[in-house]
Amino acid sequence: SYELTQPLSVSVALGQTARxxxxxxxxxxxxxxxxxxxxxxxxxxxxxxxxxxxSGIPERFSGSNSxxxxxxxxxxxxxxxxxxxxxxxxxxxxSNWVFGGGTKLTxx
Amino acid sequence: xxxxxxSGAEVKKPGSSVKVSCKASGGAxxxxxxxxxxxxxxxxxxxxxxxxxxLNTSNYAQKFQxxxxxxxxxxxxxxxxxxxxxxxxxxxxYYCAKDQSAFDIWGQGTLVTVSS
Numbered sequence: 001s002y003e004l005t006q007p008l009s010v011s012v013a014l015g016q017t018a019r020x021x022x023x024x025x026x027x028x029x030x031x032x033x034x035x036x037x038x039x040x041x042x043x044x045x046x047x048x049x050x051x052x053x054x055s056g057i058p059e060r061f062s063g064s065n066s067x068x069x070x071x072x073x074x075x076x077x078x079x080x081x082x083x084x085x086x087x088x089x090x091x092x093x094x095s096n097w098v099f100g101g102g103t104k105l106t107x108x
Numbered sequence: 109x110x111x112x113x114x115s116g117a118e119v120k121k122p123g124s125s126v127k128v129s130c131k132a133s134g135g136a137x138x139x140x141x142x143x144x145x146x147x148x149x150x151x152x153x154x155x156x157x158x159x160x161x162x163l164n165t166s167n168y169a170q171k172f173q174x175x176x177x178x179x180x181x182x183x184x185x186x187x188x189x190x191x192x193x194x195x196x197x198x199x200x201x202y203y204c205a206k207d208q209s210a211f212d213i214w215g216q217g218t219l220v221t222v223s224s
Contacts, residue, residue, distance in 0.1 A: 001170070033210035035153075042203055042217055043153065048210035086153050088210070095167050097143060097207075102152040 002091040004100035011106045018074040020103045022087030025068060030089040032070040034063060037084045037102075046085075047072060074105070082107045110135035112204050112215035119221045125192040128218045130204030137185040138162040141207040144178060144189045147217075148200040158207055159187060194222045 005023040012018035022032060032050050035043035045054055047063035050070065060075045074081055087100040115129040130142065143158040157168035161180040168176055172191070180187045187204060199222045205211035 031209070035211070037153075042214035043211070044214075045210045045212055048212075054212065084152075088153075094170070096169050097155040097158070099145075099153040099155060 001094055001096070002089065002098050004087055004089065004098055006085075006087060006100040006103045008101070009104045009106065011108055012074075012077045013108050014079065015076055018077050018081070018105055018107075020072045020074075020085050020087075020105065022070040022072070022100050023068055024070075024089065027070050027089065028065050028067050030065075032063065032065050033088045034061075034072045035086045035088065036081075037086065043086065077107050079107050081105060110140070110206060110213055112206065112213055114202075114204060114215040114218045117219040117221070119223060120194050121224055122194055122196060122222055124194050125190060126194060126220050127188055127190040128202050128204075128220070130187045130189070130215050132185040132187075132206075135185075136182075137180060137187060138182050142178075142180070142187045143205050143207040143211060144176075145203045145205055145211075146200040147203070148197070151200075154200075156189065156202075161187070191220075194220075196222050198222050 034047040036046045037043040046061045050065040051063040062073045064071050084102045086102045111133045113131045120126050138161045141160045144156040159166040159178045166178045175192050177190045201217040203217050204215040206213040
């Protein structure tokens with residue numbers, strides 16, 4: 001089955017750029033979605049289909065997808081961006097959705 | 109705008125079953141695919157399966173294939189997830205989510221606690 005690998009944690013200084021990676025075999029051939037989850041809340045999609053922002057998501061959030069790594073980039077990071085972030089893809093081989101293990105973003 | 113409202117928290121004994129509901133308001137359930145995702149305490153998101161109500165077809169993650177049933181009542185715009193043979197490790201928050209490419213709308217979550 002398809003697997004997605006994320007770092008357990010990423011730290012970033014306030015106002016700097018955070019990059020959260022999501023590794024998978026030839027992930028560039030798939031559409032990657034990214035979710036933000038704050039404690040006690042349901043996840044919220046922040047990027048869909050690699051690099052598209054839903055309405056209401058700040059332009060500071062962007063995504064890219066190349067070869068074996070997809071990346072969520074958060075520019076000008078704010079304290080309110082502290083959360084867990086998950087990547088997700090559709091595995092057409094098994095007709096299953098797959099989530100990465102999640103990354104905890106800490107803003108210093 | 110569609111909203112998904114889930115049933116309340118449950119406490120179940122090992123070996124029993126739980127059925128969680130997810131009602132779609134503001135739009136017919138038949139328009140969407142609906143997925144179920146769970147999250148154990150302190151853990152990540154785990155996809156369980158989904159249903160396409162208009163086709164009345166479901167597919168499941170292999171891990172849950174033998175224990176989960178996802179169904180839908182189109183007349184009430186309500187989807188259901190039933191998990192059987194509950195184990196302590198099934199203690200988790202269970203979410204339904206509208207599955208339209210990405211999961212753009214989520215229910216509020218239902219805590220299921222498995223305890224003797």
